Amino acid sequence: xxxxRGEFDLCxxxxxCQLACSNRAAGGYSPRLARLTVLSExxxxxxxxxxxxxxxxxxxxxxCPFDAISKSxxxxxxxxxKETCTGCGNCITACPDNMIRFDNGGKADKCDLxxxxxxxxxxxxxxxxxxxxxxxxxxxxxx
Amino acid sequence: xxxxxxxxLYVDLSAGTSSEMTxxxxxxxxxxxxxxxxxxxxxxxxxxxxxxxxxxxxxxxMPGPLTGTLAPAMRGCVVTKSPLTGTFADxxxxxxxxxEIRFCGYDGIVIAGAASRPSYLWIDDGKVEIRSAAGIWGxxxxxxxxxxxxxxxxxxxxTACIGPAGEKMVSxxxxxxxxxxxxxxxxxxAVMGSKNLKAVVLRGSKPVIPADAPGFSDTVDQAYKELxxxxxxxxxxxxGTPASIDFANEEQLLPTNNYFDGxxxxxxxxNAEAQRxxxxxxxxxxxxxxxxxxxxxxIKRGRRKGLVTDVVEYETASMIGSxxxxxxxxxxxxxxxxxxxxxxxxxxxxxxxGFAIEAFQKGLxxxxxxxxxxxxxxxxASADYLLETIASREGLGDLLAKGVKVAAQELDGGSDAFAVxxxxxxxxxxxxxxVPGMGLALATADRGGCHQxxxxxxxxxxxxxxxxxxxxxxxxxxxxxxxxxxxxxxxLDTLVKCDFAAxxxxxxxxxxxxxxxxxxxxxxxKLMLLGxxxxxxxxxxxxxxxxxxxxxTLPKRFTEEPLPEGPFEGQRITLQDLDQLLDEYYAVxxxxxxxxxxxxxxxxxxxxxxxALVQAPAP
Numbered sequence: 001x002x003x004x005r006g007e008f009d010l011c012x013x014x015x016x017c018q019l020a021c022s023n024r025a026a027g028g029y030s031p032r033l034a035r036l037t038v039l040s041e042x043x044x045x046x047x048x049x050x051x052x053x054x055x056x057x058x059x060x061x062x063x064c065p066f067d068a069i070s071k072s073x074x075x076x077x078x079x080x081x082k083e084t085c086t087g088c089g090n091c092i093t094a095c096p097d098n099m100i101r102f103d104n105g106g107k108a109d110k111c112d113l114x115x116x117x118x119x120x121x122x123x124x125x126x127x128x129x130x131x132x133x134x135x136x137x138x139x140x141x142x143x
Numbered sequence: 144x145x146x147x148x149x150x151x152l153y154v155d156l157s158a159g160t161s162s163e164m165t166x167x168x169x170x171x172x173x174x175x176x177x178x179x180x181x182x183x184x185x186x187x188x189x190x191x192x193x194x195x196x197x198x199x200x201x202x203x204x205m206p207g208p209l210t211g212t213l214a215p216a217m218r219g220c221v222v223t224k225s226p227l228t229g230t231f232a233d234x235x236x237x238x239x240x241x242x243e244i245r246f247c248g249y250d251g252i253v254i255a256g257a258a259s260r261p262s263y264l265w266i267d268d269g270k271v272e273i274r275s276a277a278g279i280w281g282x283x284x285x286x287x288x289x290x291x292x293x294x295x296x297x298x299x300x301x302t303a304c305i306g307p308a309g310e311k312m313v314s315x316x317x318x319x320x321x322x323x324x325x326x327x328x329x330x331x332x333a334v335m336g337s338k339n340l341k342a343v344v345l346r347g348s349k350p351v352i353p354a355d356a357p358g359f360s361d362t363v364d365q366a367y368k369e370l371x372x373x374x375x376x377x378x379x380x381x382x383g384t385p386a387s388i389d390f391a392n393e394e395q396l397l398p399t400n401n402y403f404d405g406x407x408x409x410x411x412x413x414n415a416e417a418q419r420x421x422x423x424x425x426x427x428x429x430x431x432x433x434x435x436x437x438x439x440x441x442i443k444r445g446r447r448k449g450l451v452t453d454v455v456e457y458e459t460a461s462m463i464g465s466x467x468x469x470x471x472x473x474x475x476x477x478x479x480x481x482x483x484x485x486x487x488x489x490x491x492x493x494x495x496x497g498f499a500i501e502a503f504q505k506g507l508x509x510x511x512x513x514x515x516x517x518x519x520x521x522x523x524a525s526a527d528y529l530l531e532t533i534a535s536r537e538g539l540g541d542l543l544a545k546g547v548k549v550a551a552q553e554l555d556g557g558s559d560a561f562a563v564x565x566x567x568x569x570x571x572x573x574x575x576x577x578v579p580g581m582g583l584a585l586a587t588a589d590r591g592g593c594h595q596x597x598x599x600x601x602x603x604x605x606x607x608x609x610x611x612x613x614x615x616x617x618x619x620x621x622x623x624x625x626x627x628x629x630x631x632x633x634x635l636d637t638l639v640k641c642d643f644a645a646x647x648x649x650x651x652x653x654x655x656x657x658x659x660x661x662x663x664x665x666x667x668x669k670l671m672l673l674g675x676x677x678x679x680x681x682x683x684x685x686x687x688x689x690x691x692x693x694x695x696t697l698p699k700r701f702t703e704e705p706l707p708e709g710p711f712e713g714q715r716i717t718l719q720d721l722d723q724l725l726d727e728y729y730a731v732x733x734x735x736x737x738x739x740x741x742x743x744x745x746x747x748x749x750x751x752x753x754x755a756l757v758q759a760p761a762p
Binding site for chain 1 (some may be wrong): 188211212214215242246285298299322323347348349350351352356357360367424425426427428430431433435437439440441451453524603
């Protein structure tokens with residue numbers, strides 16, 4: 001199981017993650033088209049990366065009336081099947097972190113972790129974004 | 144497809160209208176963006192001799208064709224005619240504002256006229272609205288940003304605004320581009336104030352799309368690699384610009400007590416180590432920048448405890464620190480933040496305050512003028528008082544709000560001997576008396592006393608030029624270095640580059656970024672020609688405004704008063720030295736001895752027959 005984690009103490013607020021993401025997701029550089037966001041607070045003392053954490057209990061998936069969203073058993077990544085998606089927007093309303101938006105074609109769009117090699121992590125020079133692998137308790141005790 | 148959005152937004156505040164102007168291909172080809180666009184448009188649209196604070200002047204926000212992409216560390220500039228100098232002025236800003244102009248669908252914003260009442264401009268993805276600023280007029284820059292976000296119900300909008308100093312048209316008022324990022328120099332904020340324009344607020348979601356996306360991506364990776372491997376860049380990441388305090392102090396370049404000296408006994412109180420100890424918490428970067436020279440934190444102890452502040456960068460640490468004899472960086476941080484809030488350029492403010500304190504010492508300003516306060520070097524209260532009074536333009540402040548050049552003229556009494564400026568722009572924090580190349584760079588910088596148009600100190604202090612060691616105190620050869628650097632940086636200011644990233648990213652890489660973004664071939668030779676064209680275009684503007692060789696000069700403090708002590712004791716740049724430097728520089732430039740480009744030079748640059756490329760839309 002893998003997911004993204006963002007660290008407010010390391011994020012410089014440069015937004016390179018959003019630029020790299022939007023270029024892949026939307027075919028051009030534009031942070032508001034990215035699948036993650038950065039909230040800056042208190043005169044940039046805090047920059048809070050907001051990412052899809054590939055929820056264990058994904059509200060987006062449960063709220064989809066067309067079963068277009070699924071969670072990979074192997075990786076844990078929550079994926080949208082664009083063929084099945086009707087663009088009804090239920091999932092967009094359901095996600096409290098606003099991690100889903102419409103793509104250029106009017107379909108729901110979210111972080112797919114770039115098939116395991118996220119571009120946002122690649123361009124995060126301060127290493128505020130990390131691709132994290134979740135271990136089960138037995139795996140921790142075994143190590 | 145190319146990374147250009149294809150149009151400029153033209154706003155006429157007098158008429159209350161806006162329109163889109165398609166980019167002329169000749170503008171794109173010959174001037175590229177940023178400074179280039181600004182130089183040509185200012186020349187085309189302004190009548191000669193127009194009052195910078197009249198509705199005739201225009202205020203432009205100019206990104207470049209790489210701004211808003213993943214190309215590392217790109218910015219934007221404000222271009223206008225300066226009320227401080229009367230010259231062309233370009234003032235560069237980081238943050239996220241320039242990128243948002245592009246996401247709104249524009250390659251630049253041109254603002255003409257003046258609103259009849261306090262207003263702000265709200266540009267929402269191509270929808271333009273001139274809104275009342277009645278509720279925010281008078282607020283400081285921090286409160287202005289907060290209130291606008293609240294009013295629009297969105298924390299993610301990007302704001303450029305003025306503070307009270309801009310509203311009152313202080314000649315060195317700045318435009319704040321959200322949190323310690325400013326179009327700081329040459330009084331751009333006063334121009335905005337003269338237009339009754341409190342803020343420009345943006346929200347955009349249009350994509351910027353390079354012509355050759357895979358080629359562009361590869362070149363971005365190359366640029367990231369070059370930055371990661373460069374030692375100077377590593378220093379900016381670790382210590383920010385205050386790392387230069389120690390260097391400047393050792394080399395006697397650090398302005399101290401209104402540039403009387405070049406080193407300061409309290410320098411250790413201002414440097415990176417002091418700042419880290421007193422308040423740094425974390426690195427902060429402008430949009431798309433992997434360097435992150437910003438260092439935000441909270442002051443830990445003392446009477447400024449709890450103050451949130453960004454790094455006190457080198458220029459203000461010097462101009463408001465050592466130049467005013469103040470050695471406690473916490474006090475300097477407080478004063479610089481006050482400048483930001485009031486909307487004053489901290490560099491000019493430091494220069495003006497230094498001038499005022501020296502004038503007080505010499506009896507030209509007295510306690511009658513200051514409400515009983517004795518102005519002293521090394522006294523934060525003196526500086527605090529001066530900043531307040533300048534921003535409010537009350538009493539003495541009204542005189543000082545005009546900048547040191549005009550203040551010295553009005554104060555008289557020989558005060559021009561210690562008014563440290565070039566063409567009216569208060570000098571930056573690099574005292575040039577022991578580095579004549581830097582003196583030449585200051586004397587010939589297009590917007591007045593500026594270190595960012597060429598910084599030959601890097602070569603003069605232990606550096607090489609064309610494979611040979613540069614003699615620090617020599618005059619010969621400095622003209623070539625200065626002209627070359629000015630051309631190169633003017634070219635990169637079309638993109639719009641960050642000064643610091645340019646230490647790490649190679650010229651060929653910048654060319655490759657540009658060509659893959661715009662889909663036209665670029666090489667270093669063509670880039671240098673572009674820079675030279677722009678430098679000459681700006682020169683044509685300044686010549687048209689009446690500037691001559693006589694204004695390519697240095698203040699008396701640098702020409703008449705030798706450094707008083709230390710390893711470079713006795714050094715200065717005499718007027719004879721300056722003449723020699725200028726003769727060589729003009730010759731290298733292909734300018735005649737009066738500093739005017741020859742017909743041949745203009746022809747080589749394609750400027751001899753260049754028509755006006757931009758016209759104001761009919762109202």
